[in-house]
Amino acid sequence: MVEMVSRPYASAFEKFAAGNKDILCLSADLTSSCEIDGFRDRHPEQFMSMGMAEQNMLSFAGGLGLAGFRPFIHTFGVFMYRRPYDQLMASIAYPRRKVRLMGFLPGVTTPGGMTHQSIEDISVMRSIPNMTILETGDATEVESICEAADSIDGPVWCRVLRGSVPRLFDTPIKVGEIRELSSGDDILVVTSGICTEEAMRARSALQKAGLSIRHLHLHTIKPFDSKALLDHISSVKHGVVTLENHVTEGGIGSLVAETMADAGVGKRLVRLGLKDTYAHGGSRPYLMRYYGLDATAMVRGIEDLMGQEFGITESDLDTARVEDVHSLVKAEAL
Amino acid sequence: MRNEKTTEEVALGIRRRVFEHSMRNNGGYLSQACSAGEQLAWLYNEELKLGAPTLPMIPKDFAGVPSAENTEYHTGAGYNGPAAPEFDRLFIAPAHYALVAYATLIEVGRMAPEGLEMFNKDGSSVEMIGAEHSPGMEVHNGTLGIGLSTGAGLAYGRRLKGDAGRTWVFMSDGEVQEGQTWEAVQAAAHHGIDNLYAIMDVNDQQCDGAMDSVMEVGDIKTKFQNFGAACIEIDGHDLNAMRDAVNEKHDGKPLIILARTNPFHSMPILEERFPRLHYVRFKSEDERARMNESIAKDLGVDPIDYAH
Ligand SMILES: Cc1ncc(C[n+]2csc(CCOP(=O)(O)OP(=O)(O)O)c2C)c(N)n1
Ligand SMILES: [Mg+2]
Numbered sequence: 001m002v003e004m005v006s007r008p009y010a011s012a013f014e015k016f017a018a019g020n021k022d023i024l025c026l027s028a029d030l031t032s033s034c035e036i037d038g039f040r041d042r043h044p045e046q047f048m049s050m051g052m053a054e055q056n057m058l059s060f061a062g063g064l065g066l067a068g069f070r071p072f073i074h075t076f077g078v079f080m081y082r083r084p085y086d087q088l089m090a091s092i093a094y095p096r097r098k099v100r101l102m103g104f105l106p107g108v109t110t111p112g113g114m115t116h117q118s119i120e121d122i123s124v125m126r127s128i129p130n131m132t133i134l135e136t137g138d139a140t141e142v143e144s145i146c147e148a149a150d151s152i153d154g155p156v157w158c159r160v161l162r163g164s165v166p167r168l169f170d171t172p173i174k175v176g177e178i179r180e181l182s183s184g185d186d187i188l189v190v191t192s193g194i195c196t197e198e199a200m201r202a203r204s205a206l207q208k209a210g211l212s213i214r215h216l217h218l219h220t221i222k223p224f225d226s227k228a229l230l231d232h233i234s235s236v237k238h239g240v241v242t243l244e245n246h247v248t249e250g251g252i253g254s255l256v257a258e259t260m261a262d263a264g265v266g267k268r269l270v271r272l273g274l275k276d277t278y279a280h281g282g283s284r285p286y287l288m289r290y291y292g293l294d295a296t297a298m299v300r301g302i303e304d305l306m307g308q309e310f311g312i313t314e315s316d317l318d319t320a321r322v323e324d325v326h327s328l329v330k331a332e333a334l
Numbered sequence: 335m336r337n338e339k340t341t342e343e344v345a346l347g348i349r350r351r352v353f354e355h356s357m358r359n360n361g362g363y364l365s366q367a368c369s370a371g372e373q374l375a376w377l378y379n380e381e382l383k384l385g386a387p388t389l390p391m392i393p394k395d396f397a398g399v400p401s402a403e404n405t406e407y408h409t410g411a412g413y414n415g416p417a418a419p420e421f422d423r424l425f426i427a428p429a430h431y432a433l434v435a436y437a438t439l440i441e442v443g444r445m446a447p448e449g450l451e452m453f454n455k456d457g458s459s460v461e462m463i464g465a466e467h468s469p470g471m472e473v474h475n476g477t478l479g480i481g482l483s484t485g486a487g488l489a490y491g492r493r494l495k496g497d498a499g500r501t502w503v504f505m506s507d508g509e510v511q512e513g514q515t516w517e518a519v520q521a522a523a524h525h526g527i528d529n530l531y532a533i534m535d536v537n538d539q540q541c542d543g544a545m546d547s548v549m550e551v552g553d554i555k556t557k558f559q560n561f562g563a564a565c566i567e568i569d570g571h572d573l574n575a576m577r578d579a580v581n582e583k584h585d586g587k588p589l590i591i592l593a594r595t596n597p598f599h600s601m602p603i604l605e606e607r608f609p610r611l612h613y614v615r616f617k618s619e620d621e622r623a624r625m626n627e628s629i630a631k632d633l634g635v636d637p638i639d640y641a642h
Contacts, residue, residue: 029541051511051549112463115476278399286456
């Protein structure tokens with residue numbers, strides 16, 4: 001049974017930042033939604049309320065960076081790059097300010113619909129020179145995201161999970177490394193964020209069906225160790241399947257595709273994720289099913305790649321469920 | 335379309351529905367019903383000139399996001415009637431007021447009560463954060479601060495076409511923190527867009543609490559006037575004040591009505607939760623039960639049997 005950790009970011013951020021005078025915590029009117037309300041109350045001298053004014057917050061953080069501070073800025077990911085994209089570029093990315101952009105509710109983890117779902121942020125961030133991109137997939141990664149981000153000499157985009165988060169890993173994020181979760185030689189599966197847990201469910205069902213799967217989890221999306229990935233690709237027979245909580249254009253599926261093309265690798269690649277579509281509002285399990293981001297989608301993707309059906313049913317996947325991971329209680333608020 | 339109910343009755347009905355919903359769901363955007371009840375009731379029951387709804391009383395399921403392939407796609411605007419030249423249009427700019435807006439549609443006979451049962455259910459179009467396919471919505475506004483600009487553009491475009499109908503935007507006060515709101519007023523004033531109307535729920539509240547503690551916005555009436563709008567401030571629970579405010583002369587300028595409201599109006603027990611009223615989730619069974627008793631009494635209904 002998987003351990004569920006409640007609000008891992010809240011305690012991790014406080015432990016990391018409290019008393020470190022070079023670190024300032026900025027919030028854009030989503031303080032408890034980003035789990036920094038306790039920090040605000042206990043460390044008001046390091047907390048800045050910026051109101052619902054994200055464009056200003058981004059350039060302001062750039063100015064703090066210029067003054068020698070390392071601001072951690074908090075809001076829902078979507079509000080941190082769509083409207084204030086120009087500010088992100090001019091005030092933060094170009095001058096390489098040490099601003100840590102903590103983006104909550106990545107992809108379809110929010111019921112708030114299109115305006116709340118950051119589905120193309122990785123694509124955008126990958127194309128910004130000087131940007132580092134980290135994504136959390138479990139509680140241990142959330143607990144180590146602050147140290148990891150703050151180790152970077154430049155701006156860092158982080159996809160942060162909140163609320164009740166499963167613990168899948170027992171070692172912290174080591175920036176630039178790839179986690180190898182299983183080492184098989186038929187197929188390579190590459191996932192990130194919440195999709196890793198889904199792939200783990202699919203993997204255990206497929207392994208029972210006799211397929212040997214090599215599974216990699218990416219917490220560091222940029223910079224990226226293409227050499228390590230190519231080694232993994234060359235050790236599987238059939239090809240690669242990627243799954244991400246993001247559109248398939250520009251995310252980790254594209255990252256893998258580019259890596260393969262650059263090296264002239266001739267294996268097949270199946271990219272799973274949001275297929276050139278917006279999403280709508282709904283619970284996370286429902287949206288993951290609807291848009292093909294879940295374990296079932298992974299099984300179908302692998303079947304497509306193998307040209308073979310494995311007869312895996314929903315109930316096989318349910319028993320392979322990373323137990324009790326999510327209460328099915330619907331998020332009622334943001 | 336005229337309703338038989340008085341606007342006071344509609345406002346009370348909105349609050350009763352949002353209260354019942356919030357009790358059953360152990361929380362909701364309840365305070366927004368307190369603050370905005372009169373504004374939405376007045377708009378729909380008296381002020382807006384709207385045609386009969388063109389979409390089914392019981393909302394259809396979610397039918398896909400816009401794309402070239404989704405040829406049947408349509409927004410939820412049909413609940414406000416057809417987009418004919420003579421009719422008014424309304425945007426709910428703060429899309430988290432959707433619950434209150436849906437309750438209003440029911441009270442004025444534009445949506446069936448079943449619509450509210452579909453709220454935030456997977457596969458339903460009645461989304462928690464009103465989407466453009468949700469009942470009564472025409473554009474996506476969940477990213478706050480874009481509504482007035484879209485309204486200004488629509489109003490200007492309609493003026494070019496000679497439409498008699500007005501464009502209304504229901505706004506929240508948190509939106510004045512976004513720079514875009516001021517850009518919208520500036521452009522509307524510059525282009526003399528006086529067929530644009532806004533009413534803003536000035537409840538002094540935002541997610542983190544009282545606005546003054548989060549980011550002070552100062553004298554927004556003077557600010558709006560300085561940016562070129564006609565702006566009038568009223569008691570947002572006083573319907574006669576609303577009726578008068580809309581008659582304010584505003585030639586060549588958009589009219590912005592600031593409705594100063596009380597975030598626990600008609601549900602005084604909610605004051606216990608001040609200054610965090612943005613989303614009221616009951617903290618304990620005891621609190622839920624006490625609020626149930628107290629608010630039911632205030633609204634003149636029986637306590638909600640939320641166990642069933
Ligand atoms: C651009 C943007 N930033 C942040 C949010 C998150 N958000 C949703 S409602 C809200 C508070 C805004 O204040 P107001 O609309 O006055 O809220 P209320 O009075 O209902 O509490 C915030 C920050 C958002 N929806 N859009
Ligand atoms: Mg407000």
